[in-house]
Amino acid sequence: MQRMGMVIGVNPDQVATYKRLHEAVWSEVLDLISRCNIRNYTIFLREPENLLFGTWEYHGTDFEADMARMAADARNQEWWSLTIPCQRPLETRAEGEWWARMEEVFHHD
Template sequence: MQRMGMVIGLQPGKIEEYKRLHAAVWPEIIDLISRCNVKNYSIFLKEPENMLFGYWEYHGTDFEADMAKMAADPKNQEWWSFCIPCQKPFETRQEGEWWAMMEQVFHMD
């Protein structure tokens, strides 16, 4: 299992829309995330900075393949068509990232 943290900004005028979307995530999206070997997924919002922090646990063996499967799914592409306009990625993210991945520096069981 691999613990993963990531951050992204949230457009100031889109906070309520993003909260509304995530208060009722489509069942197909939840199922897809599970089929891509992601568990214990949470997103937190820090205001007034409008920063989202995401955390999940990856339980698969081929992260790139699972993320490609997730990205290629038509229902997920539709979901992202609502979510992506709400987000404001960090300029310092790595090439190919939308959410900026973070290095885990501590964990306590």
């Protein structure tokens, strides 16, 4: 199992939309997340900075393949067409990232 943490901004005028979308995530998207071996997926919002912090556990054996499967899914692409315009990626993110990945520096069970 691998824990992941990531951060991205959310456009101030899109906070309500982003919250509304996540109050009723489509069942197909939730099923896809599970089929791609992601568990305990949570997104937190920090206002007034308008930062989203996401965390999850990856329980698979081929992260790149699972992420490619997620990105290729037509229903997920439709979901992203609604959520991505709400987001404001960090300028300091790595090449190829949308959400900036974070280094885990502490964990306690």
